[in-house]
Amino acid sequence: MSNQNTPLVIKLGGAALSCSQTLGQLFAAISDYQKQAQREIVIVHGGGYLVDDLMKQLNLPTVKKQGLRVTPYDQIPLIAGALAGTANKLLQGDAIKAGINAVGLSLADGGLCEVSELDPELGAVGSAKPGNPAVLQAVLKTGALPIISSIGLDNQGQLMNINADQAAVAVAGALDAELVLLSDVSGVLDGKGHLLPSLTQQEADALIEGKVITDGMIVKVQAALEAANDLGRPIEVATWRYPNKLVELFAGKSIGTQFVPN
Numbered sequence: 134m135s136n137q138n139t140p141l142v143i144k145l146g147g148a149a150l151s152c153s154q155t156l157g158q159l160f161a162a163i164s165d166y167q168k169q170a171q172r173e174i175v176i177v178h179g180g181g182y183l184v185d186d187l188m189k190q191l192n193l194p195t196v197k198k199q200g201l202r203v204t205p206y207d208q209i210p211l212i213a214g215a216l217a218g219t220a221n222k223l224l225q226g227d228a229i230k231a232g233i234n235a236v237g238l239s240l241a242d243g244g245l246c247e248v249s250e251l252d253p254e255l256g257a258v259g260s261a262k263p264g265n266p267a268v269l270q271a272v273l274k275t276g277a278l279p280i281i282s283s284i285g286l287d288n289q290g291q292l293m294n295i296n297a298d299q300a301a302v303a304v305a306g307a308l309d310a311e312l313v314l315l316s317d318v319s320g321v322l323d324g325k326g327h328l329l330p331s332l333t334q335q336e337a338d339a340l341i342e343g344k345v346i347t348d349g350m351i352v353k354v355q356a357a358l359e360a361a362n363d364l365g366r367p368i369e370v371a372t373w374r375y376p377n378k379l380v381e382l383f384a385g386k387s388i389g390t391q392f393v394p395n
Contacts, residue, residue, distance in 0.1 A: 137385060140173040140273070140310035144301035148317050149373045150220060151182050153227060158376035159315075160231035163278065166383040167233070173273045174383065176280045177304050179297030180220030187215050200352060201251075201258055201296060209257035209292045216294070217284040224280050234277045240285035240295060243268025246303045248285035248293050259285050259293030263306035270308070302360045305368075312368040313382060313389075314357060319372040320390030321346065321354060331367070331391040334358050354392075361394040368392050 149155045163174060184202070188195050191211070196203040204212055221237045228235035240246040240261055245268065248259040272279050283300035285293045295303075298314060305312040321329045321337075324345045329336075337354050340346040346354055353370070361368045371382060371389025378388045 137170065137172050140175060140308050141383060142175045142177060142301055142305040142308065142310045142312045144298060144312065144314045145176055145178045145224075145373070146297055146314065146316045148182075149315065150178060150180055150224070155373055156224065156227040157231065159373055159379060160228045160233055162376050162379035163228075163383070164231045164233050166380050167276075167278075170384065172383060172385075173310075174278060175269070175273070175304060175308065175310065176224070176278065177283065177297060177301040178220060178224060178280065179283050179300075180216045183215045183220050184212050187211060198255060201255055202294065203254075204256040204258050204294045206257050206291075209294060212257075212294050213284045213292045217282040221280060221282040228278055228280065234275075236272050236277045236279050238269070238272070238279050238281045240281065240283065240300055240303070242281075245269050245281075245307055246285055246295075246300070248287050248295065250287065250293070257291065257293050259287065259295045261285055261295045261300050261303035263303050266307040269304075298356055298360065302363050302368075305364055311366065312360065312364060314360075314368065314370045315373045316353075316370070317372060317374065318350075318353065318370060319374070320370050321350070329390050330387060331393055332358075333393045334395055357392040358394075361392040365394055367394065 217239045225235045225237045244265040246261040247264045248261050251258045251260040283295045283297040285295050323329055357370050369389050369391050382388045
């Protein structure tokens with residue numbers, strides 16, 4: 134799949150963030166890998182469940198449009214606190230527990246990503262483009278593991294909430310890195326339940342038409358193909374459920390489905 138000298142960006146999503154056992158296994162795998170290899174690894178994360186919990190506690194409604202959370206400007210300080218604060222530091226804590234020297238960052242640090250408002254109707258929801266990786270590269274040179282939240286700042290210093298998959302694409306673009314989206318999904322299955330090692334847009338369209346890829350998976354597949362096109366290189370969707378396979382993944386072997394750009 135890959136070159137060991139290319140950095141690897143891992144987007145951590147879904148239920149993994151709320152399961153400390155899973156996180157413990159993931160960080161143990163990273164720790165084992167770092168002892169025997171030089172490849173630079175970066176983690177990008179969201180944390181929607183923490184925001185949902187916070188909104189419930191504060192009796193604030195959660196509204197989504199096309200899968201993106203509507204984020205009123207008066208609520209972004211709370212959401213930034215949950216994602217760049219709580220979620221980021223909990224992950225950093227799990228990494229430290231596994232013996233990793235972890236640094237918590239956001240998309241804004243060192244101008245890593247350029248962020249602008251995505252759509253006025255969504256409020257403080259941003260779109261992220263690759264920016265300047267120099268500060269992140271300096272952190273990587275120290276041997277630390279950067280853990281980056283999907284909170285950014287626009288050029289006016291306004292806090293913005295960015296979809297974590299899109300944030301990971303922008304970070305990978307800035308670093309010219311490979312990208313793996315790690316979630317509770319192993320990848321894409323064919324009609325017989327076998328994992329597809331790779332997928333192009335044409336193949337995906339045929340599987341959607343044949344009702345093999347359905348519902349929420351359609352959104353994931355289209356987003357992954359779009360990410361591969363944005364990045365100009367294949368990206369991988371894989372699961373964190375089998376920690377023993379993660380070291381293979383870090384070493385450049387494919388364990389999920391590779392999404393191939395057009």
